[in-house]
Amino acid sequence: MATPLVEMRDISIAFGGIKAVDHVTVDLYPGEVVGLLGHNGAGKSTLIKCLSGAYQMDSGQILIDGRPATITNPRDARKYNIETIYQTLALADNLDAASNLFLGRELTTPLGFLDDARMEAETRKIMKRLNPNFQRFSTPVASLSGGQRQSVAIARAVYFNARILIMDEPTAALGVAETRMVAELIQELKRQGIGIFLIDHDIHTVMELCDRASVMKNGKLVGTIRVRDVTEDDLLSMIILGKTPEALTDGA
Amino acid sequence: MTDASSVHAAPEQQRRTLLQTLELDTRLLGMIGAFLVISLAFHLMTDGRFLTPRNIFNLTIQTVSVAIMATGMVFVIVTRHIDLSVGSLLATASAVMAMMQTQVVPNWLGLGLGHPLVPWLSIAVGLLAGAAIGAFHGWLVGYLTIPAFIVTLGGLLVWRNVAWYLTNGQTIGPLDPTFQKFGGINGTLGATGSWVLGLVAVATALWALWQARQRKQAHGFPVKPVWAEITIGGLVTVAILGFVAILNAYEIPARKLARMFEARGEVMPEGFAAAYGVPISVLLLLAVAVVMTLIARRTRLGRYIFATGGNPDAAALSGINTRLLTVKVFALMGFLCALSAVVASARLANHSNDIGTLDELRVIAAAVIGGTALSGGLGTIHGAILGALIMQSLQSGMAMVGVDAPLQNIVVGVVLVLAVLIDIIYRRRTGEN
Numbered sequence: 036m037a038t039p040l041v042e043m044r045d046i047s048i049a050f051g052g053i054k055a056v057d058h059v060t061v062d063l064y065p066g067e068v069v070g071l072l073g074h075n076g077a078g079k080s081t082l083i084k085c086l087s088g089a090y091q092m093d094s095g096q097i098l099i100d101g102r103p104a105t106i107t108n109p110r111d112a113r114k115y116n117i118e119t120i121y122q123t124l125a126l127a128d129n130l131d132a133a134s135n136l137f138l139g140r141e142l143t144t145p146l147g148f149l150d151d152a153r154m155e156a157e158t159r160k161i162m163k164r165l166n167p168n169f170q171r172f173s174t175p176v177a178s179l180s181g182g183q184r185q186s187v188a189i190a191r192a193v194y195f196n197a198r199i200l201i202m203d204e205p206t207a208a209l210g211v212a213e214t215r216m217v218a219e220l221i222q223e224l225k226r227q228g229i230g231i232f233l234i235d236h237d238i239h240t241v242m243e244l245c246d247r248a249s250v251m252k253n254g255k256l257v258g259t260i261r262v263r264d265v266t267e268d269d270l271l272s273m274i275i276l277g278k279t280p281e282a283l284t285d286g287a
Numbered sequence: 288m289t290d291a292s293s294v295h296a297a298p299e300q301q302r303r304t305l306l307q308t309l310e311l312d313t314r315l316l317g318m319i320g321a322f323l324v325i326s327l328a329f330h331l332m333t334d335g336r337f338l339t340p341r342n343i344f345n346l347t348i349q350t351v352s353v354a355i356m357a358t359g360m361v362f363v364i365v366t367r368h369i370d371l372s373v374g375s376l377l378a379t380a381s382a383v384m385a386m387m388q389t390q391v392v393p394n395w396l397g398l399g400l401g402h403p404l405v406p407w408l409s410i411a412v413g414l415l416a417g418a419a420i421g422a423f424h425g426w427l428v429g430y431l432t433i434p435a436f437i438v439t440l441g442g443l444l445v446w447r448n449v450a451w452y453l454t455n456g457q458t459i460g461p462l463d464p465t466f467q468k469f470g471g472i473n474g475t476l477g478a479t480g481s482w483v484l485g486l487v488a489v490a491t492a493l494w495a496l497w498q499a500r501q502r503k504q505a506h507g508f509p510v511k512p513v514w515a516e517i518t519i520g521g522l523v524t525v526a527i528l529g530f531v532a533i534l535n536a537y538e539i540p541a542r543k544l545a546r547m548f549e550a551r552g553e554v555m556p557e558g559f560a561a562a563y564g565v566p567i568s569v570l571l572l573l574a575v576a577v578v579m580t581l582i583a584r585r586t587r588l589g590r591y592i593f594a595t596g597g598n599p600d601a602a603a604l605s606g607i608n609t610r611l612l613t614v615k616v617f618a619l620m621g622f623l624c625a626l627s628a629v630v631a632s633a634r635l636a637n638h639s640n641d642i643g644t645l646d647e648l649r650v651i652a653a654a655v656i657g658g659t660a661l662s663g664g665l666g667t668i669h670g671a672i673l674g675a676l677i678m679q680s681l682q683s684g685m686a687m688v689g690v691d692a693p694l695q696n697i698v699v700g701v702v703l704v705l706a707v708l709i710d711i712i713y714r715r716r717t718g719e720n
C-alpha cells in the first residue's frame with residue numbers, strides 16, 4: 036500500500052494532570068477522509084492541534100509522506116501544506132474577509148506594501164465558488180453571521196492549495212444548504228487527492244463522507260474502522276462504550 | 288413643533304447619503320466638529336484671541352510631542368497592551384541626548400562644542416536608546432508574559448530616575464543650536480518653504496487618492512463618482528493650504544527680526560517683514576503621521592498589529608509571531624518617545640528633570656479620545672493626533688480664559704470619560720463591535 040500522507044504515531048499531550056491525548060496513533064492517505072469521533076472532551080481537537088502546530092505534543096512522532104516532520108508552530112504546518120479550520124473560528128473579528136483569508140500570507144505589491152485590492156479580488160473569486168451568496172466583502176467579519184464567518188474560514192483553508200486539510204466541526208454553524216455545500220466541497224477536494232481529517236459529531240455526516248473513522252474516548256484511541264464495514268449503531272457503541280465490536284478490530 | 292422637526296429631518300437625511308457617497312469617516316468628522324466647537328467657544332470667551340495665527344502656531348508646536356507619542360500608543364493599545372512609561376522614557380532619552388551633546392561628543396570624543404556632528408550623533412544615540420528600552424519592555428511583555436501594565440508601571444519609576452542619575456539631577460543646557468531647531472519656534476521653514484511644503488503635500492495627497500482609485504478600478508470594484516473624488520481632493524487641498532496660510536500669517540515680531548539682522552552685522556531694511564511658517568517639529572509630526580499611517584494600513588506589520596488586537600489566538604494560529612510583534616510594537620513606541628524627547632527638550636532649550644512628567648496620561652488620553660479602543664483591534668493614527676490636538680486646545684484655551692489649574696485638570700478628566708462614552712454610544716449605533 037502507498038505511504039500515508041500523514042502518520043501520527045503514539046501522540047501524547049497533557050495539560051497539568053489531564054492526559055488530553057494519550058498514546059494515540061492515526062493516519063491519513065491521499066484522497067481519503069478520516070473522521071475523528073468521540074464525546075465532548077475526548078481529545079479530538081487537541082490531537083489535531085498537534086498536527087496544525089497550535090500545540091506541541093509531549094511525545095510521539097508525526098510523519099508526512101513517510102518522513103519525520105517537525106511541527107512546532109502554525110508556520111511549520113503551513114510549510115507542509117497543512118490547512119486547518121478550527122472549531123472556534125480563528126478569525127480576527129475586526130478585519131474584513133479578505134484580510135482574514137490572507138492573514139499571515141498577504142499579497143504584496145512589488146514595493147512590499149499590502150495589495151488589498153488584489154486580495155479582495157481573489158477573495159471574491161474563491162467565495163463565488165464556495166458561497167455565491169456571500170456579498171459582504173468590506174465589513175469586519177464580526178458583523179457577519181456564524182455561517183458566513185464559517186465560509187470565510189473554509190475559503191482560507193481551501194485557497195492555499197492544502198494537501199492535508201483539518202476540519203474541526205466545520206458545519207457546526209451552518210444552515211442546511213451550506214452544510215450540503217461543505218459536503219460537496221469535501222467530496223471535490225477528496226477527488227483532487229487531498230487528505231482530510233474531519234471532526235464531526237453528526238454520525239450521518241461521518242457515515243456519508245468518511246472512508247475511515249477513528250474513535251477516541253478520554254484521550255485514548257478506541258479504534259479505527261472502515262466506515263463501510265460498520266453500521267451507525269456500531270459507531271455509536273464505540274463512542275459511548277469505548278469498545279470496538281470484536282468482529283471489526285483493526286479495519287485499516 | 289412637528290413642522291420644525293420635519294424641516295430639520297429632511298436635510299439631515301440628505302446629508303447622510305452625501306457623506307456615504309463621499310465615504311468619509313464619520314468618527315473623524317465628529318472629532319473635527321468637536322475641535323471646531325471647542326476652538327470657537329474659546330475664541331468667543333477670549334474676545335477673539337484663540338483663533339489667531341499666533342495662537343494656532345503655538346497650539347501646533349505644543350501638541351507635537353504628545354501627538355508623536357500618541358501615534359505609537361495607538362499600536363500599543365490596539366494590541367491590547369498599555370504603556371505607562373512613555374513620559375519617563377522621554378525623560379531618559381532626553382537625558383541621554385543632553386549628556387551626549389554637552390559631555391560625550393564634545394569632551395569624551397573630543398569634537399568640541401558646536402561641532403556639526405554633535406546634534407546628529409546625539410539624536411541617533413537617543414533614538415537608539417529609546418528603541419532599545421522599548422524593545423526591552425516588549426520582550427518582558429511578549430516573551431516573559433508579564434502584563435504590560437506592570438512592566439510599564441515599573442518602567443515609569445525606573446526610567447524617570449535613570450534620567451535623574453544620568454544628569455545627576457541637574458538641568459542640562461543650553462542645548463546645541465541646531466538641535467534646538469527641532470523645538471518649534473527656533474526652527475521654522477519660512478513663508479516660501481512652507482508654501483513649497485504645502486504644494487508637495489497637496490500633490491502627494493491627490494496622487495494617493497488617484498492611486499487608490501486606479502487600484503480599485505483595475506479589479507473592477509465600484510469607485511466613488513468623479514465629483515465625490517473631486518470634492519474630497521478639494522477639501523484636502525483647502526485644508527492643507529489653509530493651514531500653511533494661517534501659519535504663514537504669523538509674522539516674526541519686528542524687534543526680534545531687527546536683532547536677527549544685528550546678530551549678522553546687518554541693518555534691517557525699512558518695512559521688512561518675515562513669517563515663521565511651518566515649524567520643523569510640525570513637519571516631523573507630519574512625517575511620523577504619514578509613516579505610521581502607511582504602517583497601519585499598507586504593511587504586514589500593521590495588518591498583524593490589528594489582527595493580533597482583534598483576536599490574538601487567531602493571529603497566532605495564522606502563523607503570526609505575536610511575541611516578536613509585541614517587541615516591535617514597544618520598540619516603535621520607545622523610538623517615538625525618543626523622537627518626542629528631541630522636540631520637547633529642544634522646545635525648552637535644555638533638559639530638565641521633570642520633562643515629560645504626566646505625559647503618559649496625556650498620550651493615552653489622546654489615543655483614546657481619538658477613538659482607540661482599549662479592548663484592542665481598533666484605532667487610527669489621525670484620530671490620535673486629533674485627540675492630542677483637542678486635549679491641547681482645551682488646556683491652552685482654559686489657561687487663556689483664566690481657569691484655575693485644578694479646574695483645568697477636572698475638565699480634562701471629565702472630557703476623557705465623556706469622549707469614551709460618546710465613542711461607545713457611537714459604536715453601538717453604527718453596529719461596530
Ligand SMILES: Nc1ncnc2c1ncn2[C@@H]1O[C@H](COP(=O)(O)OP(=O)(O)OP(=O)(O)O)[C@@H](O)[C@H]1O
Pocket residue numbers: 050053054055073074075076077078079080081082122
Ligand atoms: N489549552 C488547554 N489547557 C488545559 N486543558 C485543555 C486545553 N485544551 C484542551 N484541554 C483539555 O483536554 C481535553 C480534551 O479537549 P479537546 O478540546 O481536545 O476535546 P474535543 O474532543 O475536541 O471535544 P469537543 O467535542 O467538545 O470539541 C479536555 O479535558 C480539555 O479540558
Ligand SMILES: [Mg+2]
Pocket residue numbers: 079080081122203
Ligand atoms: Mg473539539
